[in-house]
Amino acid sequence: MIPTMDGANTQSSSSHLLATYKPRETHFVRGEGCHLWDQQGRHWIDALAGIAVNGLGHNHPRLVAAISEQATELLHVSNLYSHPAGEELAAKLCELTRMQAVFFSNSGAEANECALKIARKAAWLHNQLDPSNPRGSHFVALTGSFHGRTLGSLSVTSTPRYREPFAPLLECLFVAPEDSAALEEALASNPAALILEPIQGEGGLVSLSRDYLQAARRLCTASGTILIHDEVQSGCGRTGTFLAAMDAGVQADLVTLAKSLAAGLPMGATLVNEDLKGVLEPGDHGSTFGGGPLASRAALVFLDEYQNGLAENISARSEQLTQGLDALVRSSPLVSERRGRGLMQGLLIPDRAAECEARAFEAGLLVGTCAGDVLRLVPPYVLSAEDTDSILDLLQSVLVSMSKQS
Numbered sequence: 001m002i003p004t005m006d007g008a009n010t011q012s013s014s015s016h017l018l019a020t021y022k023p024r025e026t027h028f029v030r031g032e033g034c035h036l037w038d039q040q041g042r043h044w045i046d047a048l049a050g051i052a053v054n055g056l057g058h059n060h061p062r063l064v065a066a067i068s069e070q071a072t073e074l075l076h077v078s079n080l081y082s083h084p085a086g087e088e089l090a091a092k093l094c095e096l097t098r099m100q101a102v103f104f105s106n107s108g109a110e111a112n113e114c115a116l117k118i119a120r121k122a123a124w125l126h127n128q129l130d131p132s133n134p135r136g137s138h139f140v141a142l143t144g145s146f147h148g149r150t151l152g153s154l155s156v157t158s159t160p161r162y163r164e165p166f167a168p169l170l171e172c173l174f175v176a177p178e179d180s181a182a183l184e185e186a187l188a189s190n191p192a193a194l195i196l197e198p199i200q201g202e203g204g205l206v207s208l209s210r211d212y213l214q215a216a217r218r219l220c221t222a223s224g225t226i227l228i229h230d231e232v233q234s235g236c237g238r239t240g241t242f243l244a245a246m247d248a249g250v251q252a253d254l255v256t257l258a259k260s261l262a263a264g265l266p267m268g269a270t271l272v273n274e275d276l277k278g279v280l281e282p283g284d285h286g287s288t289f290g291g292g293p294l295a296s297r298a299a300l301v302f303l304d305e306y307q308n309g310l311a312e313n314i315s316a317r318s319e320q321l322t323q324g325l326d327a328l329v330r331s332s333p334l335v336s337e338r339r340g341r342g343l344m345q346g347l348l349i350p351d352r353a354a355e356c357e358a359r360a361f362e363a364g365l366l367v368g369t370c371a372g373d374v375l376r377l378v379p380p381y382v383l384s385a386e387d388t389d390s391i392l393d394l395l396q397s398v399l400v401s402m403s404k405q406s
C-alpha cells in the first residue's frame, strides 16, 4: 500500500485525472478576445489568459485560419524532416531576441531542461580542453525562482514544497535576488550556469532591478559562467520589450521561451548565442513533437501580429493597467503594493489574495494568484482599453466589498 498525504486528493472521486490540480467545476465553452462564456451563457473577462499563454486572446481569426489550413495540409512529420515553418520561425525568433539558433520543444520546463543540458555539455567540453580549471556540474539559481516541474527544471526551482518529495535533485546553490556579493561568491564555485527569471513569476511577480541584471551579466562574464534567462513567462513581449531583460540592456547566453509563443498551442524554445551554437550535436537532445508544423504556424501568426501593432497595444494597455493598479493600491487598505510590469502585473494583498481571486471569479473576472499573497494579472495582449477598464472596475468593486467584510 502506497501512503498518500491526508487531503491531498481533492479531485472528485469519479475523476480519472491525477489530482495535481484543483480545477473549478466551470466548463468554458466559448471564447472571443478577452471574453469567455460557460455552458449556461455566463460571461467572464479573462485577465489570466490560460496562465500567461493566450497572447492573441480566444478565437483570433488569423490564428484560427492558419491552424485550420495547416491541419488540412500536415499536422506532424517529426524532426527527421525539415519544414519551412520551423525554419522561418527560428530565423524570426533569432532576429527578435538577437540570438543565433533555436531548439524547439513543447513547454517551459522542457525549454529549461534543454538549456541546463547545453550548459552541462559546455562544461564537459570545457573540462576536456582545460582540465586544470574545471567547471562544476552544479547550477546557481535565485530564491523565489520557478523553472518547471521536470527533475532538471525542478532542481533549479527554489520552493521547498515542490522539491522535497522528489529529492535527490541536481545540485543547485540558491542565492537571494539583488545580493550581488552572494552571487559573486556562488559563481566562484564554477557552476555550469546561473539561471534566473528577469521577473520572477510564480515567486510573486518580483522584478529584478536593472542594476542586478547587469551585475549578474558582468559577474557571469568575469567568471566564465553561462547565463540563462528564463523568459518563459516574461518573454514574447509580455512586459513591453520582446524579452524582459532587454529593458536592462542585458543579453543572456541562453534564453528560454514558452507560454505565449504559439498563442495557445504547446511550444517551448531554447535560444543560444554564437558561442553555444555548436555545443549540441546530432543525438545529444531531441523532441518528437517539438517545433512541429502546427505549433510553428501558430507562432508565426503570433510574431507577425506582435510586429504589426500588437506591441504598441501592449505598451498602451500596460500603461493603463499600471495607472489603474496604482490607484487601487492608493484606494484599498487591503492592497499593499503593485508588482511586475507590462501585462505581467499583480497586487500584493497580504493573506487575502486567494479570497480576492475567488470573489473576482464570482464577479465575472478571471485572475490568478502566485506566491500566496499576490493577485496575478497576465491578460491576453489583444485586450482593449474598454477591457482594461472593465478589469479594473471589477477588481475595485471586489476589493471594496472585501474591505466592508473585514
Ligand SMILES: Cc1ncc(COP(=O)(O)O)c(C=O)c1O
Pocket: 106, 107, 108, 109, 110, 112, 146, 147, 148, 149, 197, 201, 202, 230, 231, 232, 233, 234, 258, 259
Ligand atoms: C518562468 C517559468 N519557467 C518555466 C515554467 C514552466 O513552464 P511549463 O509549465 O510550460 O512547463 C513556468 C511556468 O509557469 C514559468 O513561469
